[in-house]
Amino acid sequence: MSISLRIAWRYLFAKKRHNAINIISGISTAGVCVTSAALVCVLSVMNGFGSLVEQMFSAFDAELRIVPKAGKTFQTDTGDFARVKELPFVEVFGETIEETALVDFSQKQLPVQLKGVDDNFQQLTDIDSIITDGYFSVCDYYDDGINRTRSFERCVLGRGLAAQLGANAHFVSGLKIYAPKRTGKINLLRPDKSLNRTGAFIAGVFSVNQTKYDDNVMIVSLPLARELFEYGEHEVSAVELKLTEGTPVRAAKREISEILGGSYRVLDRYEQQEDFFHIFKVERALTILLLVFILLIACFNVIGSLSMLMIDKQADARILHNLGATLDEIRHIFLYEGWLISLLGAVIGIVLGVLLCLLQQELGLIKLGDGTNYVISAYPVQVQVLDLLLVFGIVLLLGFLAAWYPSKQINKTL
Template identity: 25%
Template sequence: MKNLSLHIAFRYFISKKSTQAVSIIMYTSLIAIAIATCAMFVILSVFSGLEHFNIKFFSDVNPSLKISPASGKTLNNIEKLNKILSTNPKVKSFTKVIEEKVYVHYNNKDEIAYLKGVDENFLNVIKLDTCFQAGKFPSSASDNEAAFGNALAYRLGLPINDQETASLYMPKPGKGLLKNTDEAFETTQVHMTGVFALNDQYENYIFVPLQVSQKLLNLSNNSAFSIEIKAQDKDISLLQEQLKKDLGSDYIILNRQEQDASFLKMMKIEQLFIYLIFILVIIIASFNLAGAIIIIILDKKNQSRSLISMGYTIQKLKNMFFVTGLIIAVFGVLIGIILGTLLTWVQSHFHLVMANAYMPFPIHFEFYNYVVVLGTTIVISTLVSYLSSRRLNFN
């Protein structure tokens, strides 16, 4: 008698004697749960893939650590920073950086871009030279070379040669009325040495030698807005804490993830909203399960009366139909998980769905996603099965 409820519930699930309508409703609810589970698992795996892709991207284009001033734009005590970083064995290399918006003009075309001035150590910190579609990174000794993001170069129509130059304009600081536009801007001419492609975030960037950005901003030769550091991978967190202690509160020191914290936070929020939407989808799919349980109760009413006459209690009958609902839900969830795993495996190996012409949608298997999907669907299905089985009434 101990496992009688489970035995009868399983018989109801596989029974071929049920009416066709009951079977259709029961298997429709199973399929609905399977599809919702599969979709939820696939979408969460895509978000995991996007997260891993972006973290990998940040590791390629973001420095291990970035030092910037806690107030103002320009770093103070550059000599002190150079000495501390040069003598630290955890620091592989570091580069001084100046980054600011700039106005670009070429051949009657105008654009707003991000100008990033870097010194001769930059390529030791960030391997940007591996991202070039054509040409090369500008020489650190040059005063008129620049590398352009692919989208910016395309919009300007700027060729790679030393004959055609683009004009860079930087607003001058200060107050008061201006007699002419020449007084409003610092300007310089640069020719494009190469075109690089990273992602949308960097398509409007221009990389120039540090002295070019210093000239445009009227800064001294020893000035910088930030210092980017390449550290030993295993020592990044230790180095960050050590530098915070050595440099004090006058500087902000960020690791790779912290440098793009707002973007990663936005992705987490998007993932949360998608998860909440799929909870709603699973709840809607579970309405089919509730309907199936109620129909099974009505279909098995005569058998239920026979069980009661044999001493079976109403509570045990309710538990039996509750278990029937759980069996339907569990089979639906397992089928959905298996199908979702198969679809994600196919996408990860054969790249059937493309994000653009060159890159497939990234996808990543995570144990956490299995736990979230199984936990969510089982909890909702259990609640729906319990509430539906309480509808049993012979009065």
């Protein structure tokens, strides 16, 4: 340990001649401590909300989704998609069609985002975990022991959509579904002839707790969607994949992209919800900037504390200078002093913030309103090591800058 650091350490805890210096030093440390703890808590809460929303989306979104870069549809009966299907890490390969349609039920008409899925959609996603009424099914089959044929078309609605239609899984009457024909001209005398129509019985209701899905999405069978929208046998709007457990998503995404070439985009769950997570990252960055600004204000106390300490220890500095200490060594004493104040505040604040987060995680001390209208009753928290390092680094940087300015003025006091 250098002599400058040892003297700075001694000054940090030694009683000063003027009691106000001790008070200001304590306030400086407390300010850095409280702001550091607040940074840890706020970042952990944002991590908790991000993780919660990611879990909600993961129940509906596939791990990887292949969409065309241009156009709305593509064909899957190609050699490239056959290779993708045979990849060892692809556990489930699912085809989907998504288009806008009109639903009519009990004299109520609403536009919906119709999603046609094949029979392995339950294996592709965790849809069963978000069914709130009824069960998941998009088709009933009749099996006579020889042939398995489709008998009844069924659908699953988002909870908000079901509420708007006044429908639930126990209704005997079915929905009517309409979509414009892809070819032909509109007959102004009979515009209804320009629409394809079909129907389905309600099997269940799901809830992702996200308006994007709950208020708009209706899931039907892939053959029904193909017939309604006049798609070809192998024509789809997206291919969704589930990977084998333990497969790195980035590596799988890169390999699939190399096989398919530049005509397709391979999206992971974050990219499928790019708008949401982009807004979330912006909110996180703005929150960090706001708290860093508050921390910067707290660091002005460090400047005041060091300035008063330099006045208080002016005689000591002259003695050290006369004994042979260089100007840089004396400057380093006060630079280290300011850094130690910030370091002490950061360590105590981070430990305090982590303890508060653990208490919130275990006991749910701070509730979300009355806890009845939310998915969870208390604020979620998730402490991440990178956040702790980020807070520690920010505090040390601002502490250094706060200590550097007054320490540069030391030559004026000698």
